[in-house]
Amino acid sequence: MLDQNKEELVNKKLQHAQRELDKNHEAWRAILNNIQQELNALLAAIGQLVERITVVQEDQQVTLLAQLRQESTRLMGLTNNLQLLTHLELQKWQPANAPFNLHQLCDDVLRDRLPLLSQKGLGLFHHYLLLFGRRRGCQQSDRADS
Incomplete structure (x- = not known):
């Protein structure tokens, strides 16, 4: 009876x-499918830009x-991310321990x-240079005043 329970x-x-392994395989299939779609979209956009460059006038x-340069930069970013993912999977990547x-x-x-935040109309306040005790004291005195 004890052996049957074990x-x-x-x-x-x-x-x-086995269920967890199947979930991992499904996740990897989805990731690889998304990567394939991203690569295909970028390569198609680059191909279209190259075709249009040969047909249009010099001013265009x-x-x-510039668009071609932007798309090729996106493609390089994607391949760099894939390379980083590979290094992480193989545990070859180590973070830099620099102060x-x-x-x-x-x-x-x-x-x-800051310019991007200002364009969106967001105000930014940062008071991290104040001493911790002073900032805490200010908050406490603010509460006492209200």
Whole structure:
């Protein structure tokens, strides 16, 4: 009786493992299908741009070349992401362990993105340079005033 219970438990674990494996295979099929669709769309767009460049006049070629450059950049980004995914799967990629300054990194990101945020009408307030105790004290005094 005890052996039958153990056997049933092992069978249930095996069935569960098989279901998880099937889910993983299905997810990989979906991922590869999406990658194939993205690559096909980009390559088709690049092919159309190349065909249009040969037919149009010189003044329109500049804009078409800019579009071609943009599409080829997107294609390179996709292949770089695929390469990174491969490295992650094979555990060949290791993060760089370099010290960084969080305040400088935040400033750089804000400096790059602030024009886009301003165009959207979003106000940005960052007070991370204040000392923690001072900022907390300000919040507490604000609450006391209200």
